[in-house]
Amino acid sequence: MRDMKTKLIEARDKLGGRMLFYPEKMIWDVGGVTPILCENLIKQLEEQARTFEPTIVFEQQIEGFERQPDGTILLTSATGEQHWTRTVILAIGYGIYKMAKLELEGADRYEVTNLHYTVQELEPFRGKRVLISGGGDSAVDWANELEALAEQVTVVHRRDRFGGLERNVLRMRESSVDIRTPYAVDTLHSQSGESIEQVTISHVETGDSEILDVDAIIVNHGMKSDFGPIRDWGLDLAGTFTDAALAVNSAKLYMDPEAEKVAYVSSHNSRFKEKNKALGVVEE
Numbered sequence: 001m002r003d004m005k006t007k008l009i010e011a012r013d014k015l016g017g018r019m020l021f022y023p024e025k026m027i028w029d030v031g032g033v034t035p036i037l038c039e040n041l042i043k044q045l046e047e048q049a050r051t052f053e054p055t056i057v058f059e060q061q062i063e064g065f066e067r068q069p070d071g072t073i074l075l076t077s078a079t080g081e082q083h084w085t086r087t088v089i090l091a092i093g094y095g096i097y098k099m100a101k102l103e104l105e106g107a108d109r110y111e112v113t114n115l116h117y118t119v120q121e122l123e124p125f126r127g128k129r130v131l132i133s134g135g136g137d138s139a140v141d142w143a144n145e146l147e148a149l150a151e152q153v154t155v156v157h158r159r160d161r162f163g164g165l166e167r168n169v170l171r172m173r174e175s176s177v178d179i180r181t182p183y184a185v186d187t188l189h190s191q192s193g194e195s196i197e198q199v200t201i202s203h204v205e206t207g208d209s210e211i212l213d214v215d216a217i218i219v220n221h222g223m224k225s226d227f228g229p230i231r232d233w234g235l236d237l238a239g240t241f242t243d244a245a246l247a248v249n250s251a252k253l254y255m256d257p258e259a260e261k262v263a264y265v266s267s268h269n270s271r272f273k274e275k276n277k278a279l280g281v282v283e284e
Helices: 017-021 038-049 137-146 166-173 244-255 271-278
Strands: 007-009 055-057 062-067 073-077 082-085 096-099 129-133 152-156 178-180 183-189 198-203 209-213 216-219 223-226
Touching: 007 082, 017 038, 017 096, 129 137, 129 183, 129 209, 137 152, 137 166, 152 183
Parallel strands: 007 055, 129 152, 129 216, 152 178
Antiparallel strands: 062 073, 073 082, 096 223, 183 198, 198 209
16 A cells, blocks of 8 residues: 555464464454454455455564665574565564463373364364363353353363453353363373373362363463564664554655655555456446
8 A cells, every 4th residue: 555565474374363273263352343253354354464465475483683784674584585675564463372281291192182272163072071171261262162062061270260251251150061160180091092081180279189081171271472583683673553554654654754654545545446446346
């Protein structure tokens, strides 16, 4: 819109950020958008982002940042690829998200069978005994979503108080979900060595324990953020922005001091003519 060449560099293999972890989760609080599944919101956002054909590269986490003598900036990714630019907008949020793992010895071996950190689809849990470990929004949401689908849903949380939205917590408490607090997962049991068949949970205060039969475990212990080496770059930031429009206007002004400080987007903008024509919109 402001005649700038744009390149989006993404560390993951697809766009979507944190929403990629919850494709079947319903999103209720995006302004101007009716309730929508995460995966569909991602599709809409990506479609909109590609409207003016920006260059998008995937699986490249930037590790090197060097200012060149001519004023340009050289970015080098972990794969060795290099990108030259005059301006960088760091739109990294909380960095690269990584799910907090279940800190029990040998737990990782079950990640290929029935130990889950994300829920990509609900159907695989139909008719199963599902144990959810955690007490935040995700744990509560999945408990509510699976309650009518699974044979039994058990939520294990080390605190009596849940961190999810009050309305959702109330719904969970009034459902058939078996809530165990303050308990924590203590031991995973498997006779086959391939999948978890039982779980020992222990009371965090008394130490009393109980063994539960399970078919699947979902762990929602939050996320860890990886910012890579950005903190070590010693950047002199030109500014921080609360929205994309302000960031773009500031970037344009930084590149061209004679440019308009603020460029408002009009429905009569020349860039829209070809787009409107492609959509079959007749301009009067």
